[in-house]
Amino acid sequence: MSASEPVVSLREVTKTFQAGDLTALQSIDLDVRPGELVSLIGPSGCGKSTLLRVIGDLVEPSSGEVVVNGKRARQARQDGDYGIVFQDPVLYDWRTVAKNISLPLELLGWSKARRTERVDELLALVELQGFGGHHPWQLSGGMQQRVSIARALSFSPALLLMDEPFGALDEMTRERLNAELLRIWEASGSTIVFVTHSIAEAVFLSSRVVVMSRRPGRIAAIVEIDLPQPRNADTREEPHFFELVTAVRDRLREGGLDEDRTAPDEGELLVGEGTP
């Protein structure tokens, strides 16, 4: 796969639930270039989490084409081409931090020596050296998410999918982890698709912000973020940052900010239909 081919390519992707009654995604066309950090932002129920799962072959689209890493999404999943991070760190209490991180490596059949080496690398990457022997409950929420990110990167996937990973954390931890994520992104060279509710976070992190409309979810706009890298806390105070935030907010308003309160919650739909 050449460097210019997109890591993720979506063509006319549509997803309906409840036998066609509910359209979560409508004709989504999107390319994600290698090394990009793309955010998906939109009002609740706009389908952004569903879209992320379509990319990861955790939800099958009703129609359309999904190509990940040059393959069909299912093949990409089976080949371990992406790592995923959820809002809930999903760490297993009965495993230490180190063993949590090495779980995908165990499943891939790596040798113990190789796993240990890689886990040490990753702990250094997410700045949790020395915590390998701890258990998840001994860590703060922010630290747990860092473990979750380390795990997602353990097998060096080309793509990282993140579903509001910092949504459950407080503002300050969030901003700190945003900076961490940028550092990790640079160090690992992965491509990231990042779902978020927070406009500031989207603008701070991304190369491009994909703004989605309310249900049925369409791409309302794509805002190019031309802030220079590397970005840091100062970036958040630059005038251009605020301009971009305003631009994204305006696009969101155009796409319809209001939540559709009478319809089932996106999460409920995903659980009810069952994952493949």
Added chain:
Amino acid sequence: MAYAASAPARSSLRSSERTRRAALDLGLFLAVLAVLWAAWEAFKAIGEATGLRVGQFEVNDRTLPHLHDVVGILFEPSRRNGPLLIGVLWDAALFTAKEAAVGFVLGALFGFALGAVLAHSGLLQRGFLPYIVASQTIPILAVAPMVVVWVNPRLPEGLKDWGAVSVIAAYLTFFPVTINTLRGLTSVDPRALELMRSYAAGSWRVLWKLRVPAALPFIFAALKIAAPASVVGAIIGELPASIQSGLGGAILNFNQYYISAPTRLWATNLIAALLGISFFLVVLLAERLVVRRAPEHVA
């Protein structure tokens, strides 16, 4: 869908969808019943044909009667010129139900009170909880004769015969209620407690307006266990008390005549099973009515 999580919340489905699912559930229930019956008859047929033996056990009409025979015997007299078996067992079941119901109420009230008292003090919990748990290891049947001798003379005339049985039923009932009342009352969100305190609500008010509604799902879970347990307690309690009029007595009676009429004992078991299930269903129904009124979301 393997292991799929539970279906979407009922409230979000249309009512036609709801009736469709209810019909499917009922169909499934009946289908399993039919499968179980077929499996029984199949096992019986195969066992008799192959002469299957496990130790002393062999398959024949005495050890594994036909299910339709078990149901059929209910509609025959239990002795020459006597009433139908189902009439006899119905009376026995009512008698046992009476003992069980009284025992259930006693046990539940006691369990609730005990749980409420313990909920107020961690010290009391650490001191007494091990013994409350240990109380269930005392073989109640062995202690039953003593209970009968001690309780019955102290009861008013009408209760003299069976009062002790209710005590035994209460013994099997109070434990799950105590444990779950305790868990429920102490499961309150600390922030809700703080809110109550900001209203300067006294601890009595807090108990009734906050802790008890929060504990209701737990308490009902316990009552669903305790109700059938009270039936078990009543049946067991009748045995040493030599009570003839209840299901325990019927079991002993038909056990004696098992060789000649095995289906009668099976039928008695069937009625006892139905009694236990009906107690369970009563609590289930009560839960549906009560907990829906409570503002808490059932965990």
Added chain:
Amino acid sequence: MRRARRLALEWLPAAAVFVGGIVFWEAIVRGFAIDDFLLPAPSDIAETLRNDWSELWSAAFFTFREALAGFVIGCAAGFVAAAAIARYTLLRTAVMPYAIAAGAVPIIAFAPITNNWFGVTGMSSKIAIAAILCFFPMLVNTMKGLTSVPASSIELMHSYAASELTVFRRVRLPSSLPYVFTGLKVGTVLAMIGAIVGDYFGGAPGALGVEIRRWVGIFAFDQAWAGIVLASALGIVFYGSVALIERLAMGWHPSIRGAGAE
């Protein structure tokens, strides 16, 4: 050292209640001159235990072996059945109401039938009843445990393209442990009850339930009460062993490490 001290402090109130309870019991019985039949004094029971130990112990142990065998068979069967059924949602929703209903049935009433199946004096009939009693709670609890895994965890496993078996081994099984142990603890109590009550419908001459009945019949109340105390003690040890294993196996679980306790 600190942990040992904390453990001691935690058990201090219970120990105090135990000592206080024994003293209170002795005082009440002596003070009110309570009939031997109803409730002997702890000191009398202790003396009987010492004098007739071998007879009491062999009866208690006989019944315990019945309970243990039934417990192992019933819990193992319940676990395996749950593991097989939980995989298929349809099967699970079909079976659940029946499993719950079976828990409401007075299974002990079935004891006379198992006596007729396996003979009154053998161990098998009591083992059968104990096994049936343990089976259903184990089935229900294990099924709940195996399906209690949050959806995000399953999605994570799917992102690794992990097979059903892998998900079962690495995620469902460990997260079902708390439920499995609940089922096991309930089983210990039920198995003992089953074995002893089963004796009432007829049992081996050396079994505890039978012996207690016999002692009551010949007014040997000291032995009867000593037997009851011994049965209770065995039940407590049985339950406690399982609780101990739970502590060791599940040190990671919130309920064991005391997080959010009380």
